[in-house]
Amino acid sequence: MNVKVGPTHRQRQTAATRSQIAAAARQLFAERGYVATTIAAISERADIPVQTVYSALGSKANILQEVTRLAIEPLAVTKTWVQAAAGTPEEGLRISAGLQRHQYEQMYDVVTTHLEGARVDADIARITAGILTNRERGVGAYLESIAAHLRPRMDAARALDIYLTLVLPEVYRSLVLERGWTPTQYETWLGNQLVHQLLR
Known part of the structure; x- marks a missing residue:
């Protein structure tokens, strides 16, 4: 019998962190534009350390990609x-x-x-x-x-x-x-x- 295993606690935490970063970035992109929004500003808005932002998504381009994925998913x-x-x-x-x-x-x-x-x-x-x-x-x-x-x-x-x-x-x-x-x-x-x- 196959047992479906859901995401681990760590995986859920990682997904939640990525989502929190993306939500903060989306707000800032809308308010300030892509160019004027810095990783530091995203970190501050999300209340997540800069290093965690980098380790979770790596770059501003990757953050926008995550914003896009989360926006498209419900459609x-x-x-x-x-x-x-x-x-x-x-x-x-x-x-x-x-x-x-x-x-x-x-x-x-x-x-x-x-x-x-x-x-x-x-x-x-x-x-x-x-x-x-x-x-x-x-x-x-x-x-x-x-x-x-x-x-x-x-x-x-x-x-x-x-x-x-x-x-x-x-x-x-x-x-x-x-x-x-x-x-x-x-x-x-x-x-x-x-x-x-x-x-x-």
């Missing part, structure tokens, strides 16, 4: 794309609009931190490029699966170009953060645009 991105694939193309695109809304609603600050960090930190640039590549691959695979339903003379590659443009963070910032749209209004608009621009 269940893979599960959402499975649901999208199970519906009609219109339902799938509206589900993807909902996913994009929730991503920005819950972690827009993390997205902008990545964009800032990528301009000054080669590690962040590499990590950010990897995230964007994985997203593009996932969306591209979905659009390939509904290629027969796309507008005439539109292939999956062109559909991907349009999709990625519509979901740019600058669009969310303009409509929701600057123009006062609600996240629900953004989701509805995005879903309508995806359906209108991409499907027959």
Whole structure:
């Protein structure tokens, strides 16, 4: 009989420390920006010694990576794309609009931190490029699966170009953060645009 063994007390402590560091760092990145936030400031905000911060996560780039992992985890991105694939193309695109809304609603600050960090930190640039590549691959695979339903003379590659443009963070910032749209209004608009621009 197989007995499932949970994490040890030490492993739980390590995970809690990493989470505490990430929470403090996320606050500071949002308040001060990636560049202006120091490991010392993260240590002070988290109330964890600097040496422990380094031993737990190693660098500011690694801390941002942990912030991102913890922010993405509750979104269940893979599960959402499975649901999208199970519906009609219109339902799938509206589900993807909902996913994009929730991503920005819950972690827009993390997205902008990545964009800032990528301009000054080669590690962040590499990590950010990897995230964007994985997203593009996932969306591209979905659009390939509904290629027969796309507008005439539109292939999956062109559909991907349009999709990625519509979901740019600058669009969310303009409509929701600057123009006062609600996240629900953004989701509805995005879903309508995806359906209108991409499907027959």
